[in-house]
Structures are given as C-alpha cells and as structure tokens.
Amino acid sequence: MKYLLNTNLACLLLLLYSCNCTPVDRNSKAENTSIIFPKGDKNTNQNFKGEVWVKSLVETDSLNETAVGNVTFAPGARSNWHIHPAGQILLVIDGVGYYQEKGKSKVILRKGDVIKCPQNLAHWHGASPDTAFVQVAITSRKNGPTVWLQAVTEKEYKD
Template sequence: MRYKIKYFLPVVIATIIACRQDQKAAHTPAPIFPKGEKNTNENFVGEVWVKSLVDADSVNETAVGNVTFAPGARSKWHLHPAGQIVLATAGVGYYQEKGKSKMILRKGDVVKCPPNLPHWHGASADSTFVQLAITGREKGPTVWLDAVPDSVYLAK
C-alpha cells in the first residue's frame, strides 16, 4: 500500500496543479483585436505595437487603430487637428493634456481629446495598456511634439 501511495500521490498533486493552471488560462481574456506590428518610428518611448483597423479614406475620414503599450511605454506629446477618442480596452494606462494632471485609464474608460490640444497617452509603469485610438483626419494629420520626460510621466 505504501508503494502505491508513494507513486500515486505525486500524480494526483501534478494533476491538480495542471487543472488549476488551465482554469487560470481560461479566465485570461483574449485580446479583442490583433496586437499589430512593433512601432519603429520616433513618436513613442518604449515598446509599442500598432494595428490599423480602419484606414481613413475619401468616404470616411476617420482612422481607427489598436495600440498596445508595454509597461512604461508612451507617446510623445502630440495633437490632432480634428480631435481623437481613446477607448481603453485592457490594462492600466495614463492620459494627460497639457496643463492638466495625469489621468489613470482602465478597461472601459473613454477619453475625448479636444482638437489641437497637446496631450500624451501610454501604459503605466507596471502594466501593459491597450487602447483603440479613433482619429479624425479631415482637418489634417497628427502633429507630433516633444518627448514626455520621466519627470512628467512619473508625476502623481
């Protein structure tokens, strides 16, 4: 009997652990939209992935992109001549307009960025952040400004 318990007990424990890990994986929601390609331009600090979901054209001048920020990643200060809407879909992020305090964004939060107002957005220091960026292009392209220094990014 001791012989059977000696070999049977580790199998039972391993099975229980495997089942618990499967349960955790089942509760991790899949991303809504594809992560996209890693950004290679100079408009962001840190690792950022962008997937264009809707390209602006002559019929609909609104672009929609899925943007994934690694922890600590952020955009430069920038503005949109026609404004922008940010829909937070996962993680924890930040949004700040020039002259105002930084806002914390979580899944389900919505921000309306006014036209021509410098702002930045990105992930918190310890969480990935995913957003949908809805940007009107009818009044011109995004205007990129200076990088957001750590002193601003880390400020409370």
Template sequence: MMKYNLKYMLPFVAVLFTACNGNNNVEEAKQKNTLLFPKGNKNTTANFKGEVWVASLIEADSLTQTAVGNVTFEPGARSKWHMHPAGQILLVTNGVGYYQEKGKPKQILRKGDAVKCPPDVPHWHGASADTAFVQVAITGREKGPTVWLEAVSDDVYHNGDKE
C-alpha cells in the same frame, strides 16, 4: 539519507516539465483570447518611447476621413506629446494607462474608460509603469495629420507634474 535512482527520476522530471510547459501554452491561449483586436506590428517610429504595437483597423479614405487603430503599450511605454487637428477618441480595452493634456493633471485610465481628446490640444497617453495598456484610437483626419511634439519627460510620466 535517501538515494534516488536517476533511471526512475528522469521520466518523472520529463512529465513535470511537460505539464509546466503546457500551462504556459494555456496562459498564452487565454491571453490571445482576451485580445479584442490584433496586436499589430511593432512601432518603429520615434513618436513613442518603449515597446508599442499598432494595428490599423480602419484606414481613413476619401469617404470616411476617420482612422481607427488598436494600440498596445508595454509597461512604461508612451507616446510623445502630440495633437490631432480634428480630435481623437480613446477607448480603453485592457490594462492600466495614463492620459494627460498639457497643463492638466495626469489621469489614470482603466479597461472600459473612454477619453475625448479635443482638437489641437497637446496631450500624451501610454501604459502605467507596471501594467500593459491597450486602446482603440479613433482619429479624425479631415483637418490634417497628427502633429507630433516633444517627448514626455520621465518626471512628467512618473509624477504627473505639469510641463
């Protein structure tokens, strides 16, 4: 049986811990560098289920009635059913997510995908169950604000069944 002198082992453990902790910092820096836009603030409204962050990139105003936002969904997070009177465009910048229009099958979205949400069509979108999802949402506001509807059931979210 080998005996180890604690006096000599403590510096080794300290160096090992520092090295491992340094790798976490490298990983965090890589993640920050892969974000195209800021993550924004944590959503506190009841219009989403799960952890969602929103960063307003462009506010709609009297000259440009289009809002642009970066939305980050943690795994399993999603919006409620909703619709946009002037429509919406989604640009997927990272991760894997879902998009579904009422009465149609759920679509899987991946980085690089683009979706055109027709005006006044109920739909929902969010992250897949095991992967975060980041989208840029471009929303026309000239015909009115987003109309929020009921929550997406767990059955619809997981199975993609029509509601």
C-alpha cells in the same frame, strides 16, 4: 447498460478535455485577458518611447476621414506629446494606462474608460510602469494629420 456507461464516461472525458481545464494559481500576477483585436506590428518611429504595437483597423479614404487603430503599449511605454487637429477618441480595452493634457494632471485609465481628446490640444497617453495598456484610437484626419511634439520627460511621466 455497459455500453451506455462507457458512452457517458467517454462524453465526460471529452467534455473535460475540451474545457482544457488547468489549475489556476491564485497567487500568480498573470492577468486574465482576452484579445479583441490583433496586436499589430511593432512601432519603429520616434513618436513613442518603449515597445508599442499598432494595428490599423480602419484606414482613411476618400469616403471616410476617420482612422481607427488598436495600440498596445508595453509597461512604461508611451506616446510623445501630440496634437490632433480634429480631436481623438480613446477606448480603453485592457490594462492600466495614463492620459494627460498639457497643463492638467495625469489621469489613470482602466478597461472600459473612454477619453475624448479635444482638437488642437497637446496630450500624451501610454501604459503605467508595471502594466501593459491597450487602446482603440479613433482619429479624424479632417483638419490634417497628427502633429507630433517632444517626448514626455521622466518627470512628466512619473508626476
């Protein structure tokens, strides 16, 4: 009987330890997020403002002209205006972000949203000022590479 009690106690302690149970601060502003794809490498080109990380998930090749990438924007980071000659699809994975097409109002994006960017239409996307934003970008290179335009102004970003 004593052996059974010790075994049950040991199993309970092992279960609790494996849960890594820690108290949760309900007042904390930390987000409960889970990583689906790696964050990737920090962007170093001038096509983005702020800290942006890119992880290529699918490269284009002779059999497939579609590229897929995971893009993580730090709060306030965003792309320049740009055009995709064959369009683009954005899958919002986490956070709060913005998407805007030239001549239209900015759209707020949240986890689970999907954006279909029309071909040859100038647009930009990025994180809200206080929340990181993660997207999977699906881009066909069928009609040519992305055409990068001017930076998004502070007024455009804030409006």
